[in-house]
Amino acid sequence: MRTDVQRLLPRWVQAAVIAVLLVFVMTPVLYMLFASVNDDLEVARGAFWPTSLHLDNYAKIWSTVELGAGLANSVVVAGSVALVSALVAVATAYVLVRFQFLGRGLILRGLLALQSIPGTLMLLPVFVLFANLSAVLGMQVIGTRWALFVTYLTFALPFSTWVMVTYLRGLPAELDEAARLDGASSWRILRSIIIPLSWPGLVVASIFAFLLGWNDVLFASVMTNPDSRTVAVALQVFGATQEGGAIPIYGQLMASALICALPVVVLYLVFQRFLVGGLTAGGVK
Amino acid sequence: MAIETVAPPAARDSNPGPPPRRRNRNRPLWMLAPGGILLVLVILVPLGVALTVSLLDLDQYTLREWTGAPFIAFDNYVEAVTDTALPHAIWVSVGYSALVTVATLPVGLAAALATQQRFKGRALVRSAFLIPYVLPAFVVGTVWRTILMPAGPANSVLGEQHLWLNGPNSYWTLVVVQLWTSWPLLYLLAASGLQSISEEVHEAAALDGAAWWAKLRYVIFPHLRGVLALALIIAFLHNLNSFTLPYVLFGVPAPHDVEVLPVLTYVESFQNFRFGLSAAMAVLSLVLVAIPLSVYLRAVRLNQHEN
Numbered sequence: 001m002r003t004d005v006q007r008l009l010p011r012w013v014q015a016a017v018i019a020v021l022l023v024f025v026m027t028p029v030l031y032m033l034f035a036s037v038n039d040d041l042e043v044a045r046g047a048f049w050p051t052s053l054h055l056d057n058y059a060k061i062w063s064t065v066e067l068g069a070g071l072a073n074s075v076v077v078a079g080s081v082a083l084v085s086a087l088v089a090v091a092t093a094y095v096l097v098r099f100q101f102l103g104r105g106l107i108l109r110g111l112l113a114l115q116s117i118p119g120t121l122m123l124l125p126v127f128v129l130f131a132n133l134s135a136v137l138g139m140q141v142i143g144t145r146w147a148l149f150v151t152y153l154t155f156a157l158p159f160s161t162w163v164m165v166t167y168l169r170g171l172p173a174e175l176d177e178a179a180r181l182d183g184a185s186s187w188r189i190l191r192s193i194i195i196p197l198s199w200p201g202l203v204v205a206s207i208f209a210f211l212l213g214w215n216d217v218l219f220a221s222v223m224t225n226p227d228s229r230t231v232a233v234a235l236q237v238f239g240a241t242q243e244g245g246a247i248p249i250y251g252q253l254m255a256s257a258l259i260c261a262l263p264v265v266v267l268y269l270v271f272q273r274f275l276v277g278g279l280t281a282g283g284v285k
Numbered sequence: 286m287a288i289e290t291v292a293p294p295a296a297r298d299s300n301p302g303p304p305p306r307r308r309n310r311n312r313p314l315w316m317l318a319p320g321g322i323l324l325v326l327v328i329l330v331p332l333g334v335a336l337t338v339s340l341l342d343l344d345q346y347t348l349r350e351w352t353g354a355p356f357i358a359f360d361n362y363v364e365a366v367t368d369t370a371l372p373h374a375i376w377v378s379v380g381y382s383a384l385v386t387v388a389t390l391p392v393g394l395a396a397a398l399a400t401q402q403r404f405k406g407r408a409l410v411r412s413a414f415l416i417p418y419v420l421p422a423f424v425v426g427t428v429w430r431t432i433l434m435p436a437g438p439a440n441s442v443l444g445e446q447h448l449w450l451n452g453p454n455s456y457w458t459l460v461v462v463q464l465w466t467s468w469p470l471l472y473l474l475a476a477s478g479l480q481s482i483s484e485e486v487h488e489a490a491a492l493d494g495a496a497w498w499a500k501l502r503y504v505i506f507p508h509l510r511g512v513l514a515l516a517l518i519i520a521f522l523h524n525l526n527s528f529t530l531p532y533v534l535f536g537v538p539a540p541h542d543v544e545v546l547p548v549l550t551y552v553e554s555f556q557n558f559r560f561g562l563s564a565a566m567a568v569l570s571l572v573l574v575a576i577p578l579s580v581y582l583r584a585v586r587l588n589q590h591e592n
Contacts, residue, residue: 006401007497017399018400018410021392029416046438047441091317091319092319099312117332118528118567121550121571122328122331125338129331154324155327157320157323161320216529217529218551221555236533253427
């Protein structure tokens, strides 16, 4: 009884809830896994269980879709967004947490509000501004990875900064105040005290920024050309062209979907503990 | 929103002096510049452009010189409300978002309650629960699209031919798939709320000898009310703004029953090239989002010590 004080549900209810939810969650995931190693025609016929093992789906996809180029574009863009946004976020958060100034509360609220701006509202004006920038610079902007990088970087900032704000609040201010008394400049404090101490927060901020870039379809669908296409758009186009095609290759489609999901799932599994904390911090605190 | 982009560089102060925290000098406001400039240039300026464009008769012919497009004041808004699918799209978006949000509550809460106590394999179950949330929306859309295609496994299990991605069923498809992918957020937030309930509360309830549902009803749920209310607003906002899932799941132009606001706005711009009209729709969707958002911002505490 004593160890059972925290029990909230009777054992059978608990078991039933977990079983039902596991089936609900895992059925589509297992389908993706099974179909990815199944014969294309079997999948098109609606089979759930693979009748024969077709690991060659994973070899064929690279020539069927521009998956390799898409992955490279996504890794480069999302990776650099992750790195840069965490650094910009920690600098902004440091000032917001440690100093009082006019407009501070407004910025903090703004960071939360900006996370909820509909992407569809921003797409057209960002597109128009980049088009005008092309005219000014005399070079192509839309269709380059740079355009995506700048866009994702900015849209990642409100959340990344908020994550860092919550993280830095947990760091004792005495450390950097002592350094300040020793005459260290703010830049020095940020570089040699704040950043080394806040790497778990930086990891969370980076990963969410990475996911924003990796998962986006909205901006990438109008701001890329076939050369700079991210893997998200490559998969979406692949899926959309299956219908009405002569020979639908759904097995390969599921294999590609799995490849697209893999980096994200691996990142999540490796950093799970940090991420769950970061998510709830970003969401509610 | 005033982000200090033109903050003066911090004066170098060689004598240490008292802690500068509450002093006016030595605040490195210039460190706000990189983030501030980006946010202004890529979010605030485009917001202004969106508002301007919504007042112009802008289409693919006038796009190149967009500032010279004819000014038509609020005609785009009038047209959006009276002569497009916008009211229908708002109805669909709000309706399905609310349905999904309400449905995630019991699912997420049950999951949090069931995994609160330690048991063998709990870590594995928790990881599995988060998979739908972690998978990119474009992958979720692609997989469910394949499951629900006319000759797909859903119909072959049922042994009947249903249309899931078109017609009236598509609405429920959207509800179920969005529920599938979004309930773990509520689960996470509920679980973190449960963890903050102290041991004493559990013990007090156990001493009373309360039945499990009575304990939930009178002890646990009241403690979670605040967390859950916020979680519901976040989930609702998230559903309302969701573009990728309906876009990948149903394609464009969307079937009438799942013509959600973000997809409608997108199609109006990048398929019909009615940029002005689309901007007006986008501004109206911002107004719609602002309602739950303002509730959220009011409820959130900005400072730890602010109570």
